[in-house]
Amino acid sequence: MSVDLTQWFARRTARMTSWTTFSEDPDLISLAGGLPDTSLFGADNHAALLTAMAHRQSALALQYTPTRGMKALRECILEVMAAEATPVDPHRVIVTTGGQQALDLLCRVFLDPGDVVVTEAPTYPGMLLPLAAHEADVVQIATDDHGMRMDALETALEELRAAGRPVKFIYCVPTFQNPSGKTLSLERRHRLLEIARTFDLPVIEDNPYALLRFEGDPLPTLLSLDEDGRVLYVGTFSKILAPGLRVGWLVAPESVLDKVDLGKQCADLCTASASQLFIAEFFERGDWRAYVDAQVALYRDRRDAMLALLPETLPAGSTWTRPNGGLFVWVDLPEGMDSDLLYEYALRRSVSIVPGRVGFARPKPVHHDFRLNFSACDEGRIATGLERMALAIRDIEHQGA
Numbered sequence: 001m002s003v004d005l006t007q008w009f010a011r012r013t014a015r016m017t018s019w020t021t022f023s024e025d026p027d028l029i030s031l032a033g034g035l036p037d038t039s040l041f042g043a044d045n046h047a048a049l050l051t052a053m054a055h056r057q058s059a060l061a062l063q064y065t066p067t068r069g070m071k072a073l074r075e076c077i078l079e080v081m082a083a084e085a086t087p088v089d090p091h092r093v094i095v096t097t098g099g100q101q102a103l104d105l106l107c108r109v110f111l112d113p114g115d116v117v118v119t120e121a122p123t124y125p126g127m128l129l130p131l132a133a134h135e136a137d138v139v140q141i142a143t144d145d146h147g148m149r150m151d152a153l154e155t156a157l158e159e160l161r162a163a164g165r166p167v168k169f170i171y172c173v174p175t176f177q178n179p180s181g182k183t184l185s186l187e188r189r190h191r192l193l194e195i196a197r198t199f200d201l202p203v204i205e206d207n208p209y210a211l212l213r214f215e216g217d218p219l220p221t222l223l224s225l226d227e228d229g230r231v232l233y234v235g236t237f238s239k240i241l242a243p244g245l246r247v248g249w250l251v252a253p254e255s256v257l258d259k260v261d262l263g264k265q266c267a268d269l270c271t272a273s274a275s276q277l278f279i280a281e282f283f284e285r286g287d288w289r290a291y292v293d294a295q296v297a298l299y300r301d302r303r304d305a306m307l308a309l310l311p312e313t314l315p316a317g318s319t320w321t322r323p324n325g326g327l328f329v330w331v332d333l334p335e336g337m338d339s340d341l342l343y344e345y346a347l348r349r350s351v352s353i354v355p356g357r358v359g360f361a362r363p364k365p366v367h368h369d370f371r372l373n374f375s376a377c378d379e380g381r382i383a384t385g386l387e388r389m390a391l392a393i394r395d396i397e398h399q400g401a
């Protein structure tokens with residue numbers, strides 16, 4: 001018999017749980033993952049860029065490179081930030097292995113066990129993982145159609161202060177939020193920064209989706225509105241280009257970058273050089289804005305297709321968001337309908353969703369909410385997926401009858 005190695009695990013591992021729903025079953029229609037449609041990039045385009053990169057800089061692509069990232073890639077990041085109307089000093093940028101690593105490193109740098117972190121309710125489920133791993137106490141703030149409610153945020157911060165509980169930062173996905181698809185209004189963006197100033201707190205702005213806007217005018221990033229250097233900005237190439245490259249970035253003051261750099265040395269020394277050079281090659285030879293535009297056109301049609309089918313799919317009394325961009329619709333089922341149960345029954349019909357509970361650090365006993373993704377499947381598969389979901393809902397109703 002082999003020894004039980006789990007007896008030596010650190011205490012924090014007890015709080016580390018998984019929420020991902022990736023599956024390789026070809027019959028399963030996933031309306032779950034936050035996946036862009038990477039088939040749009042095209043195999044020939046992909047191959048040509050890889051060949052060009054190898055011919056021009058093979059040795060470098062196969063080499064370790066600086067922890068903070070390669071110069072060629074930082075220039076691409078500055079271009080993306082300029083497209084977000086947020087000019088940044090290149091010395092304030094560190095390249096990370098996806099935005100996910102930037103979030104993990106920020107938790108590593110800022111959090112001691114028991115520290116309070118304030119987020120939206122629901123929040124990005126992938127942020128709850130590093131928060132749990134770093135033993136944070138997560139306080140979630142109610143949202144409405146305009147994103148996080150500022151009155152609720154202020155009240156929560158006052159209560160936490162009165163209770164002597166230190167808050168380390170506010171974490172927010174202001175635009176086309178994952179999982180809700182909601183966007184923080186301009187007025188609330190200003191108010192959020194005012195509140196952060198009053199309570200003297202850092203704000204992490206996680207912004208993977210803003211360039212995937214289908215309609216309406218872009219809103220300023222929190223970073224571009226920040227007057228006193230308290231916003232830490234996380235960006236990524238995952239949704240505008242390809243998550244498989246695993247390249248993101250953090251914009252932060254030097255004092256933070258120094259520690260994040262040390263954390264990144266612990267984690268992986270540097271982000272894959274080949275991915276960084278591939279992106280630089282694409283920005284030099286291709287038209288990245290045109291590629292984003294092509295995705296926007298595709299996802300807009302898919303969102304419309306999904307929204308058009310929801311009234312006939314969901315039970316009467318359901319409500320859902322109508323996002324102006326991003327990848328997600330957030331659904332609220334009527335009272336009495338449990339989204340965990342729907343998740344299970346939908347899987348039996350070979351369609352997957354993300355149950356709402358994964359967006360909450362302390363889920364309620366019953367959740368009525370869930371997330372749908374419209375970017376990864378074409379319109380035919382969206383329709384079939386929703387037909388299967390309608391059958392799953394019927395199954396539940398019959399079982400309850």
Ligand code: PMP
Pocket residue numbers: 034097098099100101124126173178206208235236237238243246247248
């Ligand atoms: N933040 C948010 C809000 C996300 O939705 C995601 C991806 N699902 C990430 C960060 C991390 O993405 P990546 O590591 O691929 O950049």
